[in-house]
Amino acid sequence: MGILDFLKARPKNTANIAKERLRIIVSQERSSRGSPDYLPLLRTELLAVIRKYVHVELDAINIQVERDGEHEVLELSVALPEHKPGATG
Amino acid sequence: MTETIVVTSGKGGVGKTTTSASLATGLAMQGKKVAVIDFDVGLRNLDLIMGCERRVVYDFVNVIHQEATLKQSLIRDKRHDNLYVLAASQTRDKEALTQDGVGRVLDELKADGFDYIVCDSPAGIEKGAFLAMYFADRALVVVNPEVSSVRDSDRILGLLSSKTRHAESGKGGVPAHLLLTRYNPERVGSGQMLSIGDVEEVLGLPVLGVIPEHDSVLSASNQGVPVILDATSNAGQAYVDAIARLLGEERPMRFTEAAKKGLFKRMFGS
Ligand SMILES: Nc1ncnc2c1ncn2[C@@H]1O[C@H](COP(=O)(O)OP(=O)(O)OP(=O)(O)O)[C@@H](O)[C@H]1O
Ligand SMILES: [Mg+2]
Numbered sequence: 431m432g433i434l435d436f437l438k439a440r441p442k443n444t445a446n447i448a449k450e451r452l453r454i455i456v457s458q459e460r461s462s463r464g465s466p467d468y469l470p471l472l473r474t475e476l477l478a479v480i481r482k483y484v485h486v487e488l489d490a491i492n493i494q495v496e497r498d499g500e501h502e503v504l505e506l507s508v509a510l511p512e513h514k515p516g517a518t519g
Numbered sequence: 520m521t522e523t524i525v526v527t528s529g530k531g532g533v534g535k536t537t538t539s540a541s542l543a544t545g546l547a548m549q550g551k552k553v554a555v556i557d558f559d560v561g562l563r564n565l566d567l568i569m570g571c572e573r574r575v576v577y578d579f580v581n582v583i584h585q586e587a588t589l590k591q592s593l594i595r596d597k598r599h600d601n602l603y604v605l606a607a608s609q610t611r612d613k614e615a616l617t618q619d620g621v622g623r624v625l626d627e628l629k630a631d632g633f634d635y636i637v638c639d640s641p642a643g644i645e646k647g648a649f650l651a652m653y654f655a656d657r658a659l660v661v662v663n664p665e666v667s668s669v670r671d672s673d674r675i676l677g678l679l680s681s682k683t684r685h686a687e688s689g690k691g692g693v694p695a696h697l698l699l700t701r702y703n704p705e706r707v708g709s710g711q712m713l714s715i716g717d718v719e720e721v722l723g724l725p726v727l728g729v730i731p732e733h734d735s736v737l738s739a740s741n742q743g744v745p746v747i748l749d750a751t752s753n754a755g756q757a758y759v760d761a762i763a764r765l766l767g768e769e770r771p772m773r774f775t776e777a778a779k780k781g782l783f784k785r786m787f788g789s
Contacts, residue, residue, distance in 0.1 A: 443710030448666050449717045456673045456721055463677050 465495045521629040523636045525655035529671030531642030534700040539639035540568040541747035545762035547602035551634040557607035558651035559641035570743025580608035583620030613647040658695040664713040696727035708777040728761025731774045
């Protein structure tokens with residue numbers, strides 16, 4: 431065993447991974463809190479439609495209801511994968 | 520003035536009952552008149568941790584269903600005259616709790632001049648957990664430095680800010696404090712466990728206290744003595760500090776740093 435092996439043998443920093451995953455899921459769950467019950471289903475159905483044309487992951491779709499004065503606005507954004515010229519669904 | 524404090528978490532087994540027992544005992548040690556209520560109907564445990572399991576005659580559900588009076592059902596602590604335990608029923612299910620009934624019992628405790636009512640919530644977000652938090656003036660959210668516990672506590676924070684009497688009466692959500700328990704500074708140091716700062720950042724709330732993971736908690740529960748009464752226990756002392764902060768005192772955090780290791784230990788393992 432080399433003299434520096436103890437450095438490599440250190441366990442991986444999994445706490446950072448945990449924190450990053452939590453940051454994302456907690457903010458997602460907070461933004462959907464108190465919003466209509468149909469949102470998760472709407473999100474899944476929209477995803478199915480979008481996937482007919484482009485392949486996106488579930489977390490590429492961000493959907494939320496925001497209050498804008500008198501109105502409620504359903505806000506939807508889809509992060510598309512990097513554009514490949516000529517590729518069609 | 521009575522203050523009702525719920526000890527809750529969402530996730531099970533994170534240390535709610537351990538915390539409720541030490542919180543109630545700690546407040547009683549400050550001379551306050553305290554009642555601690557087990558809301559975990561069907562899975563009574565607080566009586567064991569408080570060491571009064573053989574003195575349970577009537578329970579919370581009996582009082583709610585008017586099968587016994589509150590006076591008959593409150594168990595006086597052996598160590599503190601001003602501390603009382605109200606046990607959960609072991610034979611009924613959580614549907615035996617009703618919102619009106621719980622409200623009536625809490626009102627009666629208030630009329631009896633209790634300073635604090637500590638509500639030990641069951642895990643989950645169903646009826647028992649809902650009723651334990653519904654009437655609360657303050658909440659202690661027990662969280663472990665672990666992904667599912669952190670996520671669940673955020674969920675609970677959401678419920679505290681919407682599904683409580685406090686929120687419904689337009690006063691905003693129940694003021695909540697985070698209590699980080701089963702903390703292991705060595706594992707945090709080696710990047711194996713979420714740190715205090717990580718949990719605060721994800722949940723967006725400061726941590727009121729940090730209770731280290733320690734064997735003394737198990738030996739305290741073995742003996743039916745709340746760990747706060749063990750003056751040699753780091754976990755017990757951390758509870759003393761956390762309660763002082765809850766009552767408005769400022770105290771530095773203790774037991775949150777890993778013991779310094781020599782080079783030899785670092786090279787050849789812990
Ligand atoms: N700081 C600690 N160090 C070591 N062990 C602990 C600590 N806190 C709690 N425990 C242990 O964790 C276990 C669960 O604790 P406890 O019963 O208080 O959790 P709980 O949240 O009330 O569980 P439930 O959700 O089932 O009601 C017990 O065995 C207890 O001894
Ligand atoms: Mg419990």
